[in-house]
Amino acid sequence: MMKLGNRYEFHTHTLLSDGELLISEHVRRAENLGYEVISITDHADVTNIDEILSKIGEFIKSEGQYYKIKVLPGVELTHVPPQMINELAEYSKAKGAKIVVVHGETIVEPVALKTNLYAVKSKYVDILAHPGLITEEEVKLAVENNVYLELSARKGHSLTNGHVAKLASKFGANMLVDTDAHSPDDFISQEFAYKVALASGLNSEQAYKVVSLNPLNFIKKILDL
Template sequence: MRARGLGAEIIVVHGETIVEPVIPGTNHVAVSCPEVDILAHPGLITVDDAELARENGVTLELSARKGHCLGNGHVAGVAREVGVPVVIDTDTHAPGDLLDYDMARRVGLGAGLDESEVEEALVKNPRKLLKGNGII
């Protein structure tokens, strides 16, 4: 992928959030590419696309961003069903969007994750992604 060649250490693709116009099929293309690290706010992702994400090492995002977060429960459920990892992210557009650990934890719990899944989404999965890309 060109982004990696240009020095990108983490590749995040803007998913098919339910609140913004995104070209249908974007989720599928993103999870079909092993160079993608995270599919951000994938909205109503299908089970088939989540399985592709798992097979290609693509992590799904649970977003704290207003609007994007409306799909979090669906994303968390599908991710759990197929065994694809998730991360909790802010999709920060301004300093006020940043989260502390406690708020990020509540985003995960609100999406339906249990305490151990929240720990994975906030600590283990990001660490694994960073190690896998040689960042840490």
């Protein structure tokens, strides 16, 4: 098997929303597993974007220097009215979010219709998480606006990975394997992420690109390198 490199994780949750760990615990767990980068993307709507990004920023400023792992601030816009996604994504970026994830139309939650559509239309959205039964039109827009589509390692959300991978491959959309981690047990190795990609129906070359090359390209995108 090709050398997969280090793990990059762009979708995780802490006690700032419904995760189980303090940021310090969360980051240390990932660092101990050899992760290169982790993004904190707690669930957000109009009521708590400022608080989340302020707390993550405070952590990075005061504690971040003591870790080898790079911590990126972000939010996951969750169950917000679709028509507000672009506005809230832009606001999140202005408040310091390096990564804006949108909680997509997973089939295991009552996500509002057109959430996927409004997410992939926004130039401020970076990742559409667990997009469920995403349409061809939405995948094409994701390509046009360079929104990455998530293959989820999380129970339930992962049920439509095959559908997402099939359409993303057909139209050339970028994909990432993320955990949507809420607890320490949710973290996965790079080898397991590769298996998630393979289980989504990708061949070995495609899976390698998703877990080893796409994260590096994504980092360049969000950090404007």
